[in-house]
Amino acid sequence: MHFSHDIRFRKETLQKLLHNILLHQADIVEALHKDFRKPAFETIMSESSIVISDLKHTIKNMESWARPKKVRASLLNFPSRDYIYSEPYGKVLVISPWNYPFQLSFLPLIAAVAAGNSVVLKPSELTPATSALVSKIIRETFDVKHVVAVLGDATIAADLLKKKWDYIFFTGSTAVGKIVAKAAAENLTPITLELGGKNPCIVDHTANLKLAARRIVWGKFMNAGQTCIAPDYLLVHTKIKGKLIALLQAEMEQAYGGNPEASPDFARIINSGHWKRLTALIEPYKILYGGQSVEAERYLSPTLIDEFNVESALMKGEIFGPILPILTYENEDDIRRTLGRYEKPLSLYLFTENKEFEKRILRHYSFGGGCINDTVVHFSNKRLPFGGVGQSGMGMYHGKYGFDTFSHKKSVLKKASWIDITIRYAPYGKKLKWIKRIMEWF
Known part of the structure; x- marks a missing residue:
């Protein structure tokens, strides 16, 4: 056949x-x-x-x-x-x-x-x-x-x-x-x-923070964070860090309740090996929210981390789980230094209402694909190419x-046989000057 x-x-x-x-x-x-x-x-x-x-x-x-x-x-x-x-x-x-x-x-x-x-x-x-x-x-x-x-x-x-x-x-x-x-x-x-890669999610001070929090929580914790295009870490302007954290916590509770372990809407880690790797990345004193885990259930709750050490184990590779480190920046040089630590990511997300800032981010950074004022959903449009x-x-x-x-x-060229222009054939003789002139037109 x-x-x-x-x-x-x-x-x-x-x-x-x-x-x-x-x-x-x-x-x-x-x-x-x-x-x-x-x-x-x-x-x-x-x-x-x-x-x-x-x-x-x-x-x-x-x-x-x-x-x-x-x-x-x-x-x-x-x-x-x-x-x-x-x-x-x-x-x-x-x-x-x-x-x-x-x-x-x-x-x-x-x-x-x-x-x-x-x-x-x-x-x-x-x-x-x-x-x-x-x-x-x-x-x-x-x-x-x-x-x-x-x-x-x-x-x-x-x-x-x-x-x-x-x-x-x-x-x-x-x-x-x-x-x-x-x-x-x-x-x-x-x-x-x-x-995959370490996908940044930048949130600047002009963003609609309530909407940003809802869309970040959805994109990050869907499938318990086991998504190659999930936001891997937040890079948040210092002016709005506290407010955004409070909104993220509220959205997490809205999505999964006060006890996510009991939620029918929160998945589990794929196996005990991955569960052990993820829980080992969490430094308890940095936990802002969540951090609970049950090995027998392969459960790890949606977790926010106050990350101030870019050399930590959490920041060295792709997390691929329900842990969201929050870093801060004050200016675009800070963004450049943080993103410059990593290879080109599969995705990049930016929450902003500043169109000029948006243009600079899109112009200066290479990534597979991404969203402005949302996360993950670019994958769903079959008319957009997906790749890293x-x-x-x-x-x-x-x-x-x-x-x-x-x-x-x-590639196939179908040449007519009813005429044959002979200038290309040897002997070339004095044809060189003519072919030079012809080539100048193309």
Whole structure:
């Protein structure tokens, strides 16, 4: 069966996938709750609904995306017609993470299938219930030679990386991303790396603080902070630090009540290893709010930290949990020094009503993507490319950007045969002066 070139087959297969996901919506909620008590609302909002929306968008548009694109021809090649063809790479390996195990398995898979590739998906072993369900949906939808899910631990992923692939798509940590990049380099395999970073959230004194607090709390503590684009730390103007802290506390209580452990809307840490790493980062005397933890439940409450030591363990790497350090600045030199300590982040967030300040931040700092006066939600727009820069990743996807990521763009020039302009052929003789004049026009 030729999976790569039959656009109708690709479309029908993705329609079947959409049908099967809709059938399993209750199972998706149950699996994610079983893996780390993810609230049903967050599962539907940040996992299944995003996949369903992406599928509908891709099914609707994939024929136009796949159609050869005619481009303006060069007069040097007159007469000709020039096209760009979207060609599938072939065999694709997708390695997905545990923190959004349904969404981040299916989004790249959908794009790869739409572009005409066959896919081997390696979901995370840290979310066994969700990974088993992902595998089940794939078996119900695809021919095994077209798309297959391979379950197992990190040794299985390492074995897969030793094989020759036409494209590799990895989502996960920067440390593992380097391992993937090294493996891909052995065969000069093109890759996309969706990694992470220490995402700053700057709040200046002109911001709408009540709104900022609500949006920061939502973006940071959704999925118990286990989100690659969550604000990693706050950088707050000294004038408004106290007021913002009070508003953050009020919003945290509004969202999760006085005892977040009892809240049905707050997820758990994925495993005991991550729980131990996170709790070890907290210095009790710096706690402004929260800090409670229960190892048996893998529970760590939403926590605010008064951070004044940029050399602390909390500030050395990506937190990836419900701990929010609060740092301060007095001027833009302070911002420059703080952000300059870290590699380019996956996301940057800025709360301000000062348009000139906004322009300077956007102009001076490189980051994968971000929001002005909000957090996280840029990910939800399939018309925006999603990806990192530098240590936070390479490549992009979502919507057409995902289709293009998994497509080789093949350039084709179709030259007319009814005429042949001979100036380019040897013997060159006195043609040099003419070709110089012609080239000056282009």
